Amino acid sequence: MEEESKANANAGGGDVDEKLIVVALGAMKKDLNEIEKGVDQTLQESAVAAKKAEEERRQASIIGNLAREVADKES
């Protein structure tokens, strides 16, 4: 991309610091890709944890009924 941009810059010319922009765009893209990779990983982990908690909530009512039955016998 840098090569292409340099070529473009030569062709078009302009007032802004094009070299700076080309380098910055590349760096920004790299940084964002890095961040997004980590975010995707955490998103997946958090979805698994959420599913597990849902499952536990579902189980909790079954176990709760059972525990109460046993406790009723105990007392």
Add this chain to the structure above:
Amino acid sequence: MNIEEHFFPKNQVNEEESDVLPEEQGGIDDFHLGRSPEIIGEERKAHMNVEDLRLRNSLDKLDLTLGDKGMLERIVERGREAFDGLLDVPAINEIAARFGTEFDQRLLDKSNERIREMRVELSLVEDRIKLFNQMNEAADDKSGMADLLIGARNEKITEMREKSDWITAKIKEEGANAKIHEINRNKYVEWMVKRNNERIAPLEAEKAKHQNDLRKFDESVRPLVVHFEQLKMEAEALEKERDSWRENAKEAGMKKSEIRNVVKEFDGKINHRYKYLDEWQKINLQRAKIEQKIAAIEVNIRRADQSNEYNRILENKPLLIKDDNPIPEDANVNSEKIKTKFKAGDLLELWQEHFVQKVDKGFQIKEAVITGDSGRSSEIKLNHDEEMSIDEFKKRLSDYYEKRFPKDRNGELAAEIRMALGSFGRDEELLRAQLRDWDENERGKEEAPKLWIQDAIISWNNFISKRFGVELKNNADLAKTVILSPGEFVGKDDVSQEIGLEELQTIVAKYYQNKPGTENQLLRDRLLQECKNFSEEDFAPRS
């Protein structure tokens, strides 16, 4: 340590010498040689349980069938120590902790119920003692028939005092039981809280790290925004220049081919700039998508976090683990937004919170926070009761901030606000969850004090005895106004309920309308008036 060791600790399997399981000693029959039939029977049963369990690799595979029920019952039968050991066994520990929590909660509830019933009984006995004492004190004539009555009453009082002592001792005993159940229950809940924190903390840390990364990214990008703004301005200026040059050239009668060549040159310069601007736009879109994903992580963490449920148990609030309030399915980043309407006042409050979190603290944020009272924020012409979608609300705010902090004078603050506005309300479910939390807190705050019915009646009796003083002893009609039992007052089935001040006033007023002994209109009016005078200060448990 395996499941068997936890279920049936070695010293329980073979208390005398062996520290290995029966089957490792060459078979259950050999192992039991020389033991009494009862012990062999018990251990055989235990061994069968172990075999039964061995068939199941983990409790995850169990679906709590009748067999599982029997297994858990046997665990309880074998004692708490063995049961508690399950908390160290992966896979089974979560079920064990839930089971233990509900088990002890049930026993605690039952203990509390028994205590409540005994308190009602005790209150009846104490009220009767009080009444008999009052009657004895009120008797003018201390001889003859009256004397006999006093004697009979005194005898009854002694009997009732004994009963009262007995009930008090029983309440104390049951109280100790309740405490043990509470301690046991809390032990399991605390285990679950710890496990929950171990699950949530790393996710929270990761989320914070991503937010921090994004913040750092924003900081590094901020100085470049000027360059892209400049590029945009240049592209727009070149477009204008090209259009005006083309018009002038046409008017001057230049050849079409010559015009085309010059316009082509202009277009080259313009497209070159837009190419960078497109890249910049893509970067911004990617950033927004990441922010959305972080919001989805937040929603998932809230769904995964069960600490509220556990804390409710520890605070003796009703259990929510039956999940009366199901949390929605996966937070889907790409799901289509539902345009829910919210109350403007609620959105404004959420925005204030969001604003303070997002906008750099270095700014004079106080000036930028919108205030409002009496249900209206005049600065942004917003009625707090007005229903609107998040987009409508953001548009209103955006217009307001643009006027108040123009880009040319408050560039950085305006940029901060724009970014905060962009990230506000991306996840409607999160907003709804926040509002639900507020509602719950508000409900908690507004709850009026309530008393068990027997305490409420005693507070009333104390109140009228304070108001009427000696008159209560000397006036037979007035003495009858003392309410003797909760059953007489609200009906026998309702004696264990809790009531508030207003409810008590209503019931008392209704009660005196029909109570024998209050046929005297003057007395009734006076009582009804006192009923109105009965205040929150008087509505307190017995002194």
